[in-house]
Amino acid sequence: MQPETYCYCRYEVAGPLLTLTLDRPEVLNSLHPDAHRELADAFDRYAADPALRVAIVTGAGERAFCVGTDLKALDATGDHTKPSTGFAGITHRFDLWKPLIAAVNGLCLGGGMEILTACDIAVASDHAQFGLSEPRVGLAALGGGLLQRLPRQIGMKDAMALVLTGKRISADEARRVGLINEVVPAAQLMARTRALADDILACAPLAIQASKQVMLMSLAQASLASTMHEDYPLAQRMLASDDAREGPKAFADKRPPNWTGH
Structure with missing residues (x-):
């Protein structure tokens, strides 16, 4: 698989910086098995390429970062297949020591939260919303590590409130509880995220x-x-x-x- 053949994500390199964009805006960047496989291949490439030092992960369009599993595709095929490296090819990748920055450009729900918590730093647009909607469709956020990562990242009480209610929170609330680092106007999201990447690139x-x-x-x-x-x-x-x-x-x-x- 080559980046130019990807159908569900965009792999864009600018010097030592990779921008990896989930590219299914018509379904709010939800993921199905083929998308998982492409993203796993993309993260493999990032990990293996010594010229790449920082990666930004974002979603196509202005509506969503990622809303998790493509439930319509799941209902049609019954296929739950994911790569060994987990949801989006990242949640079970425990040996990637290069930095990942999430640029959350809209809805970040379910599996989108799995991707977010697998990143090291996160910047969100001011209209972004966050939530774990799984319990509201009869499921739980199992298998991607979110239930293990979330209380480590934001504390048990705030994690429980997100997990047990299925409610969405605003970008400002996500910043307050420590789920993300910064909130910026949507028009400034990628510029601010690239500035953070530049700060990292200034280091050894x-x-x-x-x-x-x-x-x-x-x-x-x-x-x-x-x-x-x-x-x-x-x-x-x-x-x-x-x-x-x-x-x-x-x-x-x-x-x-x-x-x-x-």
């Missing part, structure tokens, strides 16, 4: 990846003390890298650093 690639690895791997440890003694492979690689020497040298020389990722 291995330092960013090591930091993400340490933060996420430490969540699996039972105590703070155990996290301090854990072996984090990317941290060791970073410390031995050329970039670890380049940063202090550039500072001493009063010049911008030249990061190589090595």
